Amino acid sequence: MTATQHLSSADVQQGEVVAIGSDTYNQVLGFLYREASLLDAISLKEWSALLATDLVYSVPLRQTRPMAQQAASIIRTVQHYHDDYRSIMGRVMRLTGTKSAWAEDPPSRTRRLVTNVQVSTTGVEGELAVVSYLLLTRSRFDSPDLDLISGERRDVLRYVAGELKLARREVILDQAVLGTPNLAIFL
Amino acid sequence: MKQTRNVLADGTSIEDLVKVDTREIQMRALSDHEIYNLEMDRVFGHSWLLLGHESEIPDENDFVVRDMGSDSVIVARGKNGQIHVSLNVCPHRGMKVSTLDAGNTPIHKCIYHGWAFRPNGDFLASPVEKECMHGKMMSKTELGLEQARVTLYGGIIFATWDHEGPSFEEFLGDAKWYFDILFQRSDKGLEVLGPPQRFIVRANWKTAGEQSAADGFHTLTLHRWLGEVGNYAKSGEEGGADLSPEMYGVEVSSPHGHALRCIDLGRKIRKLTGLDPDELSVDQKLEALPPPGVTREMLPQLKRNLSEDQLKVLVSMPPQVGGIFPNVLFAFVYIPQADGSVLGLTLLHAYVPKGPDQLEFVNWILAEKDTPPELKEKMLRQSIQLFGTSGMVEQDDSDTWPHMTVAARGARGRKSTLKYQAIYETSKPAGWPGPGIVNEGFTKDDTQWHWWLHWHELMLANV
Numbered sequence: 001m002t003a004t005q006h007l008s009s010a011d012v013q014q015g016e017v018v019a020i021g022s023d024t025y026n027q028v029l030g031f032l033y034r035e036a037s038l039l040d041a042i043s044l045k046e047w048s049a050l051l052a053t054d055l056v057y058s059v060p061l062r063q064t065r066p067m068a069q070q071a072a073s074i075i076r077t078v079q080h081y082h083d084d085y086r087s088i089m090g091r092v093m094r095l096t097g098t099k100s101a102w103a104e105d106p107p108s109r110t111r112r113l114v115t116n117v118q119v120s121t122t123g124v125e126g127e128l129a130v131v132s133y134l135l136l137t138r139s140r141f142d143s144p145d146l147d148l149i150s151g152e153r154r155d156v157l158r159y160v161a162g163e164l165k166l167a168r169r170e171v172i173l174d175q176a177v178l179g180t181p182n183l184a185i186f187l
Numbered sequence: 188m189k190q191t192r193n194v195l196a197d198g199t200s201i202e203d204l205v206k207v208d209t210r211e212i213q214m215r216a217l218s219d220h221e222i223y224n225l226e227m228d229r230v231f232g233h234s235w236l237l238l239g240h241e242s243e244i245p246d247e248n249d250f251v252v253r254d255m256g257s258d259s260v261i262v263a264r265g266k267n268g269q270i271h272v273s274l275n276v277c278p279h280r281g282m283k284v285s286t287l288d289a290g291n292t293p294i295h296k297c298i299y300h301g302w303a304f305r306p307n308g309d310f311l312a313s314p315v316e317k318e319c320m321h322g323k324m325m326s327k328t329e330l331g332l333e334q335a336r337v338t339l340y341g342g343i344i345f346a347t348w349d350h351e352g353p354s355f356e357e358f359l360g361d362a363k364w365y366f367d368i369l370f371q372r373s374d375k376g377l378e379v380l381g382p383p384q385r386f387i388v389r390a391n392w393k394t395a396g397e398q399s400a401a402d403g404f405h406t407l408t409l410h411r412w413l414g415e416v417g418n419y420a421k422s423g424e425e426g427g428a429d430l431s432p433e434m435y436g437v438e439v440s441s442p443h444g445h446a447l448r449c450i451d452l453g454r455k456i457r458k459l460t461g462l463d464p465d466e467l468s469v470d471q472k473l474e475a476l477p478p479p480g481v482t483r484e485m486l487p488q489l490k491r492n493l494s495e496d497q498l499k500v501l502v503s504m505p506p507q508v509g510g511i512f513p514n515v516l517f518a519f520v521y522i523p524q525a526d527g528s529v530l531g532l533t534l535l536h537a538y539v540p541k542g543p544d545q546l547e548f549v550n551w552i553l554a555e556k557d558t559p560p561e562l563k564e565k566m567l568r569q570s571i572q573l574f575g576t577s578g579m580v581e582q583d584d585s586d587t588w589p590h591m592t593v594a595a596r597g598a599r600g601r602k603s604t605l606k607y608q609a610i611y612e613t614s615k616p617a618g619w620p621g622p623g624i625v626n627e628g629f630t631k632d633d634t635q636w637h638w639w640l641h642w643h644e645l646m647l648a649n650v
Contacts, residue, residue, distance in 0.1 A: 059577070061382060063288040077381025078552050078567065080576040087572050093416050094579050100411035103582035140586075176288060177547060178386035181589065182582035 012156055012168070014129045015121035028119050028130055028157060031164045036112035039186055044092045047186070052158055052167040055085040059151075059171045059187060074172060080183055081171075088186075095184075103184035109139040110185060114153075122156065127167065130155040134171065134187060138180055147180035149173065149187065193647060195221050205643045210632070211604035212639055217391040217595035222646075223543035230513050230645045231256025235338070235345040235358050237515045237537045238262050240551060241270060242342060242378035243289075248306055251289045251382075254539045254547070255346060260335065261285050261295060262344060263306035270339065272346040273308035273332035279321070284332065289382065308332035341370030342377055343535070361623035362445040365506050368497045369519050373481070373488045375556035377533065380567045384550040384575045390588030391595070392514055392540040393642070395548070397605075398584065399510030399536070400638035401446035403434050403630025404609075409583050418523040431629075437504050437616060438634050440624045444512030444641030446634035449504040452476060455521060455529055464503070469495075472502035479519050479531025480555040480566060488557070496620035504616075509634075512641055514538040522569060532570050544592050548585060550575035607632035607639070 018024050031050070038047040059082075061075035083091070095101045116133040131154055138147040156168035171187045193201045204213045204222075216222055238253045239262060250263035252275060259275035261284065277284050282299040294311060296303040301314040302321065310330040313320035321330060335346040338355040345355055352358075359366060370377065388395070398405065406413075407430050413419045414430045437449040452472070453464040460467070460475045467475070473486050478501060481489065489498065500506075508518050516536040521529050533554060539547040552570040554563045573580045594600040611626035611633050619625055626633060 061384060063382060065287060065290065069290070075382055078379075078384060079381075079571060080384060082568055082571045087568070090417065090572070091579060094412055098412040098415040100408075100415060101583070102409060103586045141590075176385065178576065180386065181388040181390075181548075181585040182386070183577035184582040184586070 012129050012154070013123040015123060018119035018121065018128065024128070025117075025119050027164060028128060029117055031157060032114045032117060032130070032132060035166070036114050040110050040112055042107050044096050044186075048089060048092050050164075050166055051085060051088065052160065052165040053085045055083075055088060055167060055169075057081060057083040057088055057169050059173060059183070062173055062176045064176050080173070080178070081187075091186075101184075103182050106141070108185060111137045113137075124158075126159040128157045128164075130157055136185070136187060138185065149175075149178070149180060151187065153187070195219070201225075201643075201646050204646075205639060206604070207640075210607040210610070210636055212607075213601070214591075214595040214603045214605060215601035217393055217592055217605075218543055218601060219595075220543050223391075223540070225646060227256045227540070229648070230642060231540070233347070233349045233352055233645055234513050235347045235355050236513075237511065237535065238272065238344045238346055239383070240342050240377065240379045240535075240553065241339055241344060242556075243382065244270070246291065248291045248293045249289075250285065250292065250295075250306060252285050252287060253549075255335065255348065256540060259283060260346070261306075261308075261332070262346075263295075265306040269307070270337055270344060271307040272335040272337050272344070273304070274335070276332070277302055278310075278330050278332065279313075302330075304332050308334050340366075343370065358443055359445065359511075360441050360443050362439065362441040362443070362447065362511075364497070364621050365439055365447050365449075365500070365623070366445075366511075368493060368501050369506060369517065372478070372492050372501075373485065373555045373557060374491065377480075377553045378556045380552045380554055380563060380570075383552075384548075386548050386576050386585075387541065388546050388548055388585045388588055389544060390546055390585075390592040391543055392538045392546040394588035394591045395516070395536075395538040395546060395584070396510070396512075396514045397635050397638055398588075399446075399508075399514075399516035399538070400444065400512070401438055401440070401448040401509045401630075401634040403436075403438070403448055404632075405584075406430055406434060406630075409587060410580055412583075413580070418525055434630045435628060436630070437619065437625060437627045438611075438630060439506070439509075439621065440634035440637040442624075442637065442641065444638040445510060446638060447506035447509035448630070448634075449500065450507045451504055452502065452521065455523070458527070459529065469498050469502050473498075476502075476521070476529055477531075478505065479521070479533045480553075480558040480562070481531070482559060482562065485555065485557055500619075500621055510638065512638060514540070518574065522573065530565060530569055532566055532573070534570055534574050536575075544596075546588075548575075607636040 059080040063073050065073040113135040114132050118131045120129045122129050134151050134153050136149040151171045151173040154170045157164045158167045204216050236255045243251055244264045253262050261273045261275050263271050265271050275284050277297040279302050282297050284295050284297045294303050303311040308331045310327045336350050337346045436451050439447040456464040456475050507520050510516050518534040520532050524530050535551045537549040541547050554566050609632040611631045613626050613628045615625035616627040
């Protein structure tokens with residue numbers, strides 16, 4: 001196995017709980033809703049403006065492991081996504097700047113349902129640790145079946161010049177074998 | 188009897204699914220339940236199948252659960268480091284013995300009635316020894332998990348249910364000379380960089396299988412974006428969105444359905460060195476562009492493990508993509524980087540059949556064991572960004588195969604044919620040192636056609 005270490009979002013120090021309904025909480029909620037609507041509307045350039053330039057964006061693999069080994073069910077060596085700002089912008093460029101990104105042309109019709117939002121402060125001034133649930137429905141072509149992608153987002157949001165930006169996202173998926181033919185969409 | 192076993196329920200003979208004269212395949216082969224069920228015995232029951240890499244289970248009692256065709260198997264390391272592949276079906280009442288993906292255990296105990304098995308599949312005991320819950324009609328040696336025949340090749344685990352069939356070497360045949368260049372070139376061999384990515388594509392396994400048998404044509408259109416943005420687009424002395432220069436090379440196929448696309452490194456070496464590659468020695472070319480996962484410090488290993496002829500192919504026209512019959516794709520690719528350098532990547536895929544209209548895409552990302560950690564990390568990151576689940580190249584492939592599968596269900600569509608009529612009229616390049624069916628020039632259909640011929644041969648032979 002690879003000797004390299006992988007930073008997990010568990011390393012993000014969670015401080016004080018930010019109360020549900022507080023101004024800060026509402027700003028986070030507003031950010032998540034706006035982000036979801038931009039992604040669902042395929043406004044990818046606008047979405048990318050919400051990203052911090054030191055973004056780390058990852059989606060670990062999952063494995064079926066016994067109750068006593070649940071930590072081992074999250075795999076952070078090989079992952080489904082393991083990107084930084086530059087590579088995410090490369091993906092956005094492929095989807096928006098070419099005429100042949102066939103995996104999303106014609107595009108999927110998606111809904112990102114974001115719930116169960118919990119916010120806390122971190123050890124870093126101006127940064128918030130945000131955990132939320134994601135249920136993403138994906139419809140392609142004329143199939144009546146929706147691909148479902150469910151998971152938990154573990155984000156770090158940061159105030160940059162008064163605006164929230166996404167600095168870290170890790171999505172802990174629920175499926176060990178994904179039921180969608182690719183992740184040509186952002187989670 | 189033989190006759191009727193080769194005729195489908197509607198009277199179509201399996202013989203007629205393949206039109207040898209005109210190089211056509213009846214599309215029903217991509218959707219038909221009956222054909223699928225026969226394939227599970229005749230193709231998947233008689234081929235060597237990729238299950239993983241031994242670096243996934245480094246320690247005694249380590250195991251992973253994988254699939255051989257439509258059957259789940261336990262791949263476990265037993266005593267003395269030996270790797271065993273056992274049918275993951277309890278001989279008692281048919282329960283799945285291991286319900287996990289991976290782990291380490293000296294005993295695989297069925298949760299239903301408690302029958303217990305060793306990593307080598309041996310039946311250890313049923314609970315309440317004195318009551319002999321498993322009865323007295325069969326001895327313990329008869330109650331073990333069914334064993335597949337296993338081989339390791341460059342640490343890659345292959346297994347087959349065909350205990351009397353060809354050895355793995357015979358199965359690879361002439362293609363082995365080329366596969367050795369990829370899998371047997373370093374002292375310590377390859378290792379996985381983690382467990383495989385897994386996802387479901389609603390497509391027949393053969394849509395992916397035949398493409399892996401070196402479909403060169405699809406690069407031009409399906410992967411056209413590579414010529415529109417990024418490092419291929421700007422690299423061109425050719426310029427623009429024209430990927431056709433990438434489609435020239437040498438294609439190798441074999442009567443066993445294996446295929447390799449050997450793609451010219453000349454332009455890359457010229458760009459890196461500013462020199463005419465024809466003027467450079469093998470050593471100079473290796474220095475200029477070492478193969479995926481190999482550093483300049485590791486070059487002496489290549490010289491120890493490969494023949495001069497193999498080195499010559501490796502530095503000029505290396506196998507970069509292709510397939511191992513029936514359902515494996517390999518990629519040993521050289522990816523241009525923004526800074527003008529080249530990063531090599533090493534991947535293996537298995538397209539596991541999950542019914543006539545579904546496959547599981549299993550993607551292993553590998554490097555040489557001796558590849559330095561920083562280079563491994565780079566290979567891992569870029570492999571994830573280009574290949575597999577979210578890979579910007581392969582996401583277009585996995586969105587294509589379902590359409591073919593649906594089309595093959597149509598009343599007219601199933602009678603339509605896949606055509607493999609672009610035939611090489613060249614032969615091997617002058618001085619080409621390798622064996623096999625070899626042709627040079629612009630990509631053609633021959634390698635995929637040979638894949639189908641072997642499929643046909645197995646579908647007719649194993650009755």
